[in-house]
Amino acid sequence: MQAEASAVAASPATPSKAAAAAFVVLSQLGGAAFLYFLLKADGGWQVVGLLAVLGLGFTLLEKFPQVAEFARASLASLPLLTIAVAAVVVVAFPFAVGSNTYMLHLLIVAQLYAVLALALNFQLGSANIPNFATGASYGIGAYVSALLAINFGLSFWLTLPLAALAATLFGFVIGIPSMRTRDTYLALVTIAFGVVVQQLLNNFDFTGGPNGLVGIPAPSLFGHSFADPLVIFGHKLPSQANFYYLSAALVVVAIVTAHRLHGSRIGLAWNALRADEIAARAQGINVAWFKVLAFAVDAFLAAFAGTIYAFYVSYISPDNFTFLVSVTIMTMVIVGGMDNIFGVIVGAFLLTILPEKLRAFSDYRLLFFGVVIIGFLMIRPQGLFPQRMRSYGGRS
Amino acid sequence: MSALLTVEGVTMRFGGLVAVNNVGFSLAKGAVLSVIGPNGAGKSTLFNVITGVYKPTAGTVTFAGAEITGKPAYDVVERGIARTFQSSRLFGDLSVLDNVIIGMHTRTRTGVLDALFRPAASKREMAACVAKAEALLKAGSGDLYDQRYRPAGALAQADRRRLEIARALASEPKLLLLDEPSVGMDETETDALVADIRRLRVENPELAVILIEHDMRVVEAFPDNVMCIDYGSKIAEGSFATVRSDPRVQEAYLGKAAADA
Amino acid sequence: MCARMHGWYSCRLQSEMWRMAELLIQQGLNWITLGCIYALLAIGFSLIFGVLNVIHFSHGDVAMTAPFICLALATAFGATSPTWLVLALVIAILAVGLIGVVLDRVVIRQFRDAPAMMALVSTVALGIVIRESIRHLYPEGSNPHAFPRLVSGVAFEIAGVPVNWFALLVTVLTVVLIGLLFVFLRMTPLGLRIRAASEDRVVARMMGIRDGRVFRATFFIASAIGAIAGLLFASYAGVTRFDFGIMAGLLGFSAAVIGGLGSMPGAILGGLIIAGIEVLAQTFVPDGASYRLVFVFVLVIVVLVFRPAGLLGRPLMEKV
Numbered sequence: 001m002q003a004e005a006s007a008v009a010a011s012p013a014t015p016s017k018a019a020a021a022a023f024v025v026l027s028q029l030g031g032a033a034f035l036y037f038l039l040k041a042d043g044g045w046q047v048v049g050l051l052a053v054l055g056l057g058f059t060l061l062e063k064f065p066q067v068a069e070f071a072r073a074s075l076a077s078l079p080l081l082t083i084a085v086a087a088v089v090v091v092a093f094p095f096a097v098g099s100n101t102y103m104l105h106l107l108i109v110a111q112l113y114a115v116l117a118l119a120l121n122f123q124l125g126s127a128n129i130p131n132f133a134t135g136a137s138y139g140i141g142a143y144v145s146a147l148l149a150i151n152f153g154l155s156f157w158l159t160l161p162l163a164a165l166a167a168t169l170f171g172f173v174i175g176i177p178s179m180r181t182r183d184t185y186l187a188l189v190t191i192a193f194g195v196v197v198q199q200l201l202n203n204f205d206f207t208g209g210p211n212g213l214v215g216i217p218a219p220s221l222f223g224h225s226f227a228d229p230l231v232i233f234g235h236k237l238p239s240q241a242n243f244y245y246l247s248a249a250l251v252v253v254a255i256v257t258a259h260r261l262h263g264s265r266i267g268l269a270w271n272a273l274r275a276d277e278i279a280a281r282a283q284g285i286n287v288a289w290f291k292v293l294a295f296a297v298d299a300f301l302a303a304f305a306g307t308i309y310a311f312y313v314s315y316i317s318p319d320n321f322t323f324l325v326s327v328t329i330m331t332m333v334i335v336g337g338m339d340n341i342f343g344v345i346v347g348a349f350l351l352t353i354l355p356e357k358l359r360a361f362s363d364y365r366l367l368f369f370g371v372v373i374i375g376f377l378m379i380r381p382q383g384l385f386p387q388r389m390r391s392y393g394g395r396s
Numbered sequence: 397m398s399a400l401l402t403v404e405g406v407t408m409r410f411g412g413l414v415a416v417n418n419v420g421f422s423l424a425k426g427a428v429l430s431v432i433g434p435n436g437a438g439k440s441t442l443f444n445v446i447t448g449v450y451k452p453t454a455g456t457v458t459f460a461g462a463e464i465t466g467k468p469a470y471d472v473v474e475r476g477i478a479r480t481f482q483s484s485r486l487f488g489d490l491s492v493l494d495n496v497i498i499g500m501h502t503r504t505r506t507g508v509l510d511a512l513f514r515p516a517a518s519k520r521e522m523a524a525c526v527a528k529a530e531a532l533l534k535a536g537s538g539d540l541y542d543q544r545y546r547p548a549g550a551l552a553q554a555d556r557r558r559l560e561i562a563r564a565l566a567s568e569p570k571l572l573l574l575d576e577p578s579v580g581m582d583e584t585e586t587d588a589l590v591a592d593i594r595r596l597r598v599e600n601p602e603l604a605v606i607l608i609e610h611d612m613r614v615v616e617a618f619p620d621n622v623m624c625i626d627y628g629s630k631i632a633e634g635s636f637a638t639v640r641s642d643p644r645v646q647e648a649y650l651g652k653a654a655a656d657a
Numbered sequence: 658m659c660a661r662m663h664g665w666y667s668c669r670l671q672s673e674m675w676r677m678a679e680l681l682i683q684q685g686l687n688w689i690t691l692g693c694i695y696a697l698l699a700i701g702f703s704l705i706f707g708v709l710n711v712i713h714f715s716h717g718d719v720a721m722t723a724p725f726i727c728l729a730l731a732t733a734f735g736a737t738s739p740t741w742l743v744l745a746l747v748i749a750i751l752a753v754g755l756i757g758v759v760l761d762r763v764v765i766r767q768f769r770d771a772p773a774m775m776a777l778v779s780t781v782a783l784g785i786v787i788r789e790s791i792r793h794l795y796p797e798g799s800n801p802h803a804f805p806r807l808v809s810g811v812a813f814e815i816a817g818v819p820v821n822w823f824a825l826l827v828t829v830l831t832v833v834l835i836g837l838l839f840v841f842l843r844m845t846p847l848g849l850r851i852r853a854a855s856e857d858r859v860v861a862r863m864m865g866i867r868d869g870r871v872f873r874a875t876f877f878i879a880s881a882i883g884a885i886a887g888l889l890f891a892s893y894a895g896v897t898r899f900d901f902g903i904m905a906g907l908l909g910f911s912a913a914v915i916g917g918l919g920s921m922p923g924a925i926l927g928g929l930i931i932a933g934i935e936v937l938a939q940t941f942v943p944d945g946a947s948y949r950l951v952f953v954f955v956l957v958i959v960v961l962v963f964r965p966a967g968l969l970g971r972p973l974m975e976k977v
Contacts, residue, residue, distance in 0.1 A: 284473030284502035370785035
């Protein structure tokens, strides 16, 4: 036993600084290149080819755990370099994309979905609470901010926190039944909430009924309107770039939130009640409160995504926030890997971009999602990137 | 000095079934009480009542001067009662270390806002927890410390029982309830368990312990205070020697015919 | 004549009251019809949950495949005579029963011992697969398809309000089916085993009641009863569409949960309550038709918060 543990600790855990640095830079550039080609791909065969590359990569990682271990150790040993390279890649990406607004659009949507998936991950991943109301929280964020902007002329930057506040209150309200109900019953409560919200949006006059809200004004920052092209160092980027950077910033916020909560006693408490509710209670965890908290955090982040979405497309309707949106977000979490931040983001990107790319296929998107969920739950319930043990710096 | 724990007239009924019938006892700081009795006698139910898993049909539980009858389980832990479960209930997909750290939940304070906006404080708290958990894992018998990054679900039976005790101790309890801690242990491991409990009492003379045990080797090691429960009722109480020689206890364990013989 | 005898105002009042009574009876009939359909759906949810402890979320979608199968068969037979129609109905019901058995075998049973969340999410996904398959595989699957009233015409009148054959058929059929199910579950060896399995899973397993027959029978019966509900629903609405299953499923599931999962009387009560709320909202609340789902699901939430085990369900106490 001891030998096994020390072997794991000794062999690949300490890559040389140079090797680690090279890996950090190359792997992230490689990832960016993959994303670029995936976005650029035209026609099924190119996508299939890229997917084959991805599949091959996964098979290699599964076959040679040392490689995965090396990757982890490298990234963990040089956190600053990792973050710096990631920042450069994210900032530079629109320049590589150039004037291709469709690619930028896909990236924005993928990033918003990544935020939603990270939000849902607090419940589905960390605490194993099936929440089918994330789409509703997303919608509340979008509608609250849009209504404030249209009716009261509030600026985007003010509506952002207000919408988040409103959705968080909603999260608490959905969370309250979770004190009394569990599993199946709780799932039904979240579905019921989702249907109620969607039906109300569909029927109220002030939300524009089924037609939704039109003419949501573009945000502006220091006099620069987000509807205008973005000029950086004389380089002109299409107006979508504004929202690309905005949603990228939100992804960063979501990652930081997820990371900090996961690493604190709150993340541990969620994991504990996922594993065994009664044992969690016996450790002094107020299970009901922590469930409500998971709902509130989920709604908070989802509302941010909703607000940005509303101002980006400038037109929202109840159809954007159905039960199926919740299921889509759920698919991303399950495919990416429950309780694995990186995995969830990968899941969101893959499941946003793939159905768009496989044009012939796009009619079958929902069918594809359904099959993918069932397949993953049966064959690989831990997702592409399984949850990892917390290391506390003691082991790479 | 008043007792640490006082249980008075506790009755627990499930529908028509009386699992615990009018049981009362009290326990002083630093004392060890062994609860014995046949399977299904209501010993674990008594634990569940004390720890707030069940609300008793009648009776009161008083701990450290305050009534805790029917208080929620998480509140009871906060007040200083920690427990293990008969069928060990570890967080199987979390590491051994995480299991112990979760045991410190009531002794840590970070909330959502702290975790988000004061990450340094949250990190410090976790680092302190890790250090404390590692110390707890090193202190007990077995090699849990070396296995601290393994998932708890992968542990051998004896290690699981040890980890449950370490997790219970992590909450810095005044009263420790151990539900059949020696199940699945061989003789050497059982002896180590007894040594562990003795060591705990030396390190913290105020710590009170209630043991549910079938293994008389363990009961014999803490002979001052023994209580026997049968069909939910207390049938004998006193030193190990007294209880062992009580005819009703023999009857409960061996059947009427054997006791008469 | 009325006006001359009592004066205009009194006459109007009388006719108002008369119209009110008529409306009440009419809506009462609607309520019973819809309530029976929901009850039949809820019974399936309850039966499956009882035996497998799994929520078969796509049960509504399975049920709503029946009208499509029936329409496809009717087209294939190319005949419109009642005999052919009945044959199509019977085959559709049996086919849906088999679909249920296959889905259990291939998907649902894999999650029997997994966390509840997994079974739930996978059956939600299964529902999507079923709906989308209808949409893509059935000719013009995205469009609504007309579905005939199985029986038409007026059977008799209550206080001058016509009671049509269809309402009568639904009620009688539901009562007969529930009666048959009751007899089956209490009198036949297989039924008794199903009941044993749902009363206490652990004991039933120890007694060796573990074989696939119990599961197969449960799914066949639940799905076939669901198919009947689906056919009645399409016939009631006069139309069917690929995505009717989602609402049928949600309403049937809600009925089962409100009544108490695992309880047959609960399923029936839940069905009647859900239908009652819908009909009440439509009749008495201005613009209630558009808000009916809001009323239904708010009720679901309220019941679950105050009686988490449903109205007739037994509260669960977890063994520690």
